[in-house]
Amino acid sequence: MDGQAQVQEVYAASAARLVAQLFAVTGDYAEAQDAVQEAFVRVLARPGRLRQVDNPEAWLRTIALNVARSRYRRRAVFDRLVRSGRLTPADRGVPELSPDHVVLVAALQRLPRATRETVVLHHLADLPVADVAQALGCSVEAVKTRLVRGRRALATDLAETGDPAGALVASTRDRGIRHA
Template sequence: MQKFEDILHTHGDYIVRLCYTYTKEWQMAEDLTQETFLRFYEAQEKFRYEADVKTYLYRIAVNRCKTYLASWRYKQTQLMQLGQKLIAKEDVALQVEQKDESMQLYEKIKKLPVKYREVLVFYHYLDWTIAQIAQLLGCSENTVKTRLRRGRQQLGQLLEKGGAMDGPDY
């Protein structure tokens, strides 16, 4: 049986890099790595070493990452970062002109049901692939494609009308 410190030193860098591939943020990858090793430490007595420790840690880390990526907190963070990136990239004069247009578009996007809004933002603003979005949302790639198409259609209707969507916001 390996000591916990040995396991931490042997697999720590690997788990951080694994978490980073999911989150694309070093700070969050480090936090998720800590959670992974905390979970392993708490369950270490139950671990029978029939499987490789690396495989076991990998599974814990992947589950922690998926839980984080599916959380509303993560989605909110991504939307806020997107807004900050868009503002930081633009020239100040152009910013003032485009801010009104962006706010109008953002207001229209906010009126879409969440299932369409999130795929539009992840696909068009965050440049995620259909497969990545499907994995994040826990649905099929065809479902993501359908939501993208319907979201674009509804957004187009909103932009043509200049009005609000009827129906509940879910």
């Protein structure tokens, strides 16, 4: 059995158990999922290592626990910096989202990753095309192509869901988001 097939087999057999165990440790289900996912990502980077381990689930549990501990320590350092006054935290409350924003985010999630990143950086982060190209490590022409494809896909998607795309575009324009 090759390394990737073994990782898939171990994932199918033990991922849910590992998440439940990490949830009990962290008290945060999303954090537990993230830690287990990170453990599997690390194993996928070097799948041959899994064959060298007597108990893959125990080994992955150790990796996931270490990931959770590291993340906890980083959060603790950040919290200390905030309490000391050396950092001012961004608003930690949940931002109010208009129905249009929720619909737009859902439509963005249906775009291919590269197109979604391009559209978000240009239209929501308000970066010029050249800066988007630099951030994504691609050409200006690639950014322009992705923007055209992204806009077309969003217009089609939003029209199919019954949300008037024009209203959504207008609502983003009202918030100062460029449409180039």
